[in-house]
Amino acid sequence: MKLLVRADASVEIGMGHRVRCQALVSAFEELGWQCQFVMDRRYQAFGSTKDSFVDTEAQFWHVAEQADLVILDHYGYRAADIRRLYQHQPNLLVLDDMNDRGVFPAKWLLNPLSQDYSEQIEWLLTGSQYALLRPAFQRSYHSAGDSLSHVSQPNKLLITLGGTDPLALTLPILKGLLWSGFPKEDIQILLGANAKNADQVIALCNEQAIAYKQGLADVTPLMKQAKMAISAAGGTLFELACMGVPTVFAQVADNQTRSLEQHVPLGWCRAVRFDHVSDALRGQQVAYLVEALNRCWGDLQWQENASEIARRIVDGNGAKRVAKKVSAYFGVF
Template identity: 65%
Template sequence: MKLLVRADASVEIGMGHRVRCQALIHAFDELGWQCQFVVDRRYQAFASPEDCFIGGKSEEECKSEFLALAKQADVVVLDHYGYSAEEITELHQHQPNLLVLDDMNDRGDFSCKWLLNPLKETYSQRIECPLTGSSYALLRPTFQRLESSDSTPNQLLITLGGTDPLALTWPILDALESFGFPMQDIQVLLGANAKNADQVICFCKEKHIAVEQGITNVTPLMQRAKLAISAAGGTLFELACVGVPTLFAQVADNQTRSLEQHTPLGWCRSIRFDNVAESVRQQRIEALVKEASQRWLDKAWQERARKTARSLVDGNGAKRVAEKINSYFSAP
């Protein structure tokens, strides 16, 4: 059985689409499927040599080439905001076994066989099989095998996504130092393609702050976190799975819906950065750091937050999706 996944990654797009699709591919690999990414050639710096590259000049060129490839697969996964409702429906007409990954539910009415959204959203009846809610969050394989830790979490984890698109890591660290936060309690996690990584790493070495970049298994760092400052993409569901109370820095519009649904649950807080001018960001960084310092000492809130977060995500979402689709083909 052949699975094609249409997803891109870049500094502007971020790494979230690719990371969650990699989790899905791993689950299908375990079931014996042949899987491959289909990537816009303009973004091959963030891809793998094993990917199938298309287009290279325009989005329209990519869509035309992908339409031809989609017809040859058994299942197609589309995780791409560049597709309108009409284009998704057209793709579905050419490939009936289409799985669309969505976050915002803002593209209007379209059709597909499966629709995956880790948030609680309602879609039209043109979606044959909606897979919605946090039980379908696509987490990396290491989150399926979380081992309990005997040590007490004692670190502030700072992770602003695979690319840190707004370059917030360094100014947050600088503000934490100015606020008098204990720098020896901080753990910085940088994505492989994070903006200003050299500046951050240099600052961390100077201030004796623990820092890691581009590591594949992030669960040990999350398990040691008493509190996190994080971007609110797919990392939101990873932190929930581990049970880490978190202050989210919203760095993209597509993170709005997840924060609207998760913040009222009490395990996290959020401050928005993507819709304000650079001159305003420093004020919001200071507000974020002030909140972090307060929450760092609030043990009662931390305990409630950990319990709530763990109840939301079990780490088996990718396996759950792959088995459901695989059973569709194996059914008599």
């Protein structure tokens, strides 16, 4: 059985689509599927040599027709675009977050948030049980529970603003923390391979003897060490929940709105919005975020409760659940 995944990546788009689809690919490959990513050739620098690259939609339609299943994770596709793709490949699984693209048909619709869709979707896969995490998070789920049982107490503040850090927030947040007097020995910076201003962040880390890593394939060891995190609110939200890490989220894109609307009221995280803020006001938002972090950092009871809440939400098995449900339709078990 052949599966194609359409998910572009770039500094502007981010790496989240690619990362969560890779989790799905791993789960489908375990069931014997042959999987391949398809990307717009303009973004091939962010892909793999194993990917297929297209220049036009007609080219993508052609390769889609040759597959048994197509997974679409792409905000550039509005309802009309998805309808056209569906005409070429009805075995279509669409990943969604905002439910704001209009009415469109699909065989399956996957959203880790609880939302309602039209009857043109044959099967809905919605809710946090379908959050797509890489296999490392499933393996780490129980060991994260061990740390909560005081076998190994996490003591770091993990700062991770996504694969590309599109708003270049790592540097001003780090400076704000240092200015506030936050202990630099407790800070762990995680930079994506394509993070903006990475050279400046690394220079400051070296100057201040702050721990940092860049371009890690497996981030679970750092999350296990994290007492709290400052993070972008994309797919990392579900990863941090799975690992039981209380977090102050920096919203850097509009498509993160719904997830924060559903998760902040649960009590395991806080959020500060940056995507609709002018450059002139961004420093003020950084100050709000640093203040929220410092307030939560000293509240050990909140941290304990937040960790327990977070781990109840996501168990790391979402990708396997999706792969098994979809494969059952094709008689693959």
